[in-house]
Amino acid sequence: MLSQGTAVISNASVDGRAVGAFATYNLEQVEAVVAAGEQTELPVLLLAGSSHFRHANRRLLAVLALTAAEHARTEVGVHLDHCRDLDELRWCVEAGYSSVMYDGSHDPFEQNVAGTADAVRIAHDRGVWVEGELGAVGGDEDVSTGVRTGAMTDPQQAAEFVDRTGVDALAVAVGNVHGFSPDARLDLERLAEIRQAVSVPLVLHGASGLPAEEVRKAIKLGVAKINVNAELRRAYLDAAAAALPDLVEGADAVGMWRAGRQAVQQQVVETLLAYGT
Template identity: 35%
Template sequence: MALVTSTEMFRKAYHGGYAVGAFNVNNMEIVQGIVEAADELRSPLILQASAGARKYATSEYLMHLVQAAVESTDIPIVMHLDHGADFDICKACVDSGFTSVMIDASGLPFEENIATSKRVAEYAHDHGCVVEAELGTLAGIEDDVNVAHDKAMYTDPDQVQEFVEKTGVDSLAIAIGTSHGAYKFKLGTNPKLRLDILDEVAKRLPEFPIVLHGSSSVPQEYVKIINENGGALQDAIGIPEDQLREAAKGAVCKINIDTDLRLGMTAGIRKHLREHPDHFDPRQYIGDGRAFVKEIVKHKILDVLGSDGKADA
């Protein structure tokens, strides 16, 4: 099966009460862990590359890794650009074969965000590619995205209809309390997503796919493994998964997951090297990291996204 766009994928997710996982990829082992999990659970899948991933692996390597994934399974797979900073980056990804791109002009004034997103949408649509944009600003740090918590801004539901109509984008990332990185909240707090904002957005954009960024839950079992093997992540905590599952039952059709994969890979490698200090073969310790990534993706598909079995629907 060739790479697909997210159009039909999101239509099924919206009406089926589930979301599709958008998992960030950086190297071969992460791609393998994600795809093996999705294939075994028969889940549709979005593989996405950030600016940091494209710098690290290069666009050429990433595209060939994703192409290998496509050839290894028959589940539908989207190749998506995460947080495209400007028109040129989005254009380069469209031209290189991405089937979906995100233009993140959320840090610009409203009218400039519209103009930039519209330009990307027009070019992408002319080349058979779909576009995600963002309205509102998430806090946190991830690759080239760095927004202080006092600069974060919830999405204004009163702006979403005008934004979508004027830009022509295909999906919209909104800010309802999620955050990039591992340190979303401190232990002992009671984090809550603004599901009321999500409901208001859905009323103004009926049957329109909504996206949540910064939605890793930072599983404490992996934080514990890292800490027990030389790490220092005692205060890391993420988004409650029951709230994400609730969002996935509504208008949210795409949930981004990156930090959890990084934690899983790191936990697997740290644990292996602590238990086997004489090992020097990367296939041994990175293989354990890949196994942890696969375990995390299976959990997300089954318990958060609800997308298991939907690849054949």
């Protein structure tokens, strides 16, 4: 079923767990994420966002994700990730997305507040919940590796941001980066201060490569949504590369896609079991 309202993330926050939000660029990845949610009987979020639209036509990917969510045997949300365009955000809200993220984190504070507040007004009119971001999570969510951390979220500024914008969830920068970075470590003390300063659930982008115990501590400190992308890309590519030599002669593209889908599903299952219970 297609997730509705903020319960999927607010319940996770109350229960001390995190909902997995998984990047999708094509049919196989959408199928894999939904299948993993059904296998584990845990809620999942399909990330069909702004960077993904650079690869897949926005309308086609949105329809694909929404249709898969509506027919799933578990709760599946469809989330617009890292949107900086209010017209695009409005389009996704009207298309039926269950949640959206307005990313003004690279703008000056007042501009971020104004843009995020506009996004909240657009989305809340349709019952759609909104994630904002404060601080700078480094890297490109599609390809990044070895990225340095950006400016971290200030706890007191986070309180002001949440109060003035009315966001339902807040993505924070506490040492996390997009993609794999062997040197990335979470500032758990800062995260705890943010948790004390704001009442909304927190979101972690860029957990790839972080020690599992560190991520579990972050969940205990209020992180209720974790975005996953790099691990899925790596799982898909590794499986496709391994299968390809045996498939080339027969031009078996379906076999390659199947291998990638199965690998992504397994990765999502492992992530859900680690962070979703």
